[in-house]
Amino acid sequence: SSQKLFKVVFILGPPGSGKGTCCHAIQKNHGLIHLSAGDLLREERQREGSEVGALIEAHIRNGTIVPVEITCMFQAMRAAGDSAKGFLVDGFPRNQDNLDGWKRQMSGKVDEKFVLFLTCPTDDCIKRCLNRGEGRSDDNEESFRKRIDTYNSQTLPIVEFYKKQGLVREVNSGRPIEQVLEDVERVFTEAGF
Ligand code: UP5
Ligand code: MG
Numbered sequence: 001s002s003q004k005l006f007k008v009v010f011i012l013g014p015p016g017s018g019k020g021t022c023c024h025a026i027q028k029n030h031g032l033i034h035l036s037a038g039d040l041l042r043e044e045r046q047r048e049g050s051e052v053g054a055l056i057e058a059h060i061r062n063g064t065i066v067p068v069e070i071t072c073m074f075q076a077m078r079a080a081g082d083s084a085k086g087f088l089v090d091g092f093p094r095n096q097d098n099l100d101g102w103k104r105q106m107s108g109k110v111d112e113k114f115v116l117f118l119t120c121p122t123d124d125c126i127k128r129c130l131n132r133g134e135g136r137s138d139d140n141e142e143s144f145r146k147r148i149d150t151y152n153s154q155t156l157p158i159v160e161f162y163k164k165q166g167l168v169r170e171v172n173s174g175r176p177i178e179q180v181l182e183d184v185e186r187v188f189t190e191a192g193f
Helices: 019-030 037-046 053-062 073-080 096-106 122-130 141-164 177-190
Strands: 006-012 033-036 087-090 110-119 168-172
Touching: 006 019, 006 141, 019 033, 019 087, 019 110, 019 177, 033 037, 033 073, 037 053, 037 073, 037 087, 053 141, 073 087, 073 096, 096 141, 110 141, 110 177, 122 141, 141 168, 168 177
Parallel strands: 006 087, 006 110, 033 087, 110 168
Antiparallel strands: none
């Protein structure tokens, strides 16, 4: 068909592993549009008149994953439109429900380039989250533990799914940021971005 495919790179990794930080750098240098699933949910939670704000907040605090119908990813991609060179999809898909919803909505419309998979020791991740200072309601020890449990049980199997397709590019993000970004840049350059 003549329909233009959206180029997509997924960014996955544990809470606090540096997904957002890496996306900011890549967005700047490569003209890709950064869509953080978590940021989109936090925006919807703050929106006046939102009917799902309380539900989103409950999931965020509890480190659980909202039903894919509530995830704002698809609308955000559509809103960005045809001018986009490609998308950095940060923190999505995180579980089988997300992946099923993604396939339903997006198959035939996207060119999945690769998954940037950030790995970072849990001890470093928790320190980063507790020191972030943005007032996030999930940046406390109890919520962090729940986020990491959800990540291990539900998100890692999604990384495995993409690994079987040969699409996973792993970068150790438990290092100084300059070193992390150097490797991340290389992954994007090698992929033709
Ligand atoms: N930092 C970054 N890199 C560093 C480095 N190399 N050295 C030292 N410090 C570094 O980084 C975290 C902090 O570490 C920052 O202060 C940074 O400066 C520093 P950041 O880039 O923000 O890490 P990131 O991986 O983006 O961490 P985040 O906390 O955003 O990850 P989560 O996956 O936990 O959060 P997200 O916003 O994606 O999701 C939040 C919740 O929303 C989920 O738990 C879930 O409840 C819900 N959600 C859904 O339900 N569905 C979705 O599809 C998405 C989210
Ligand atoms: Mg983030």
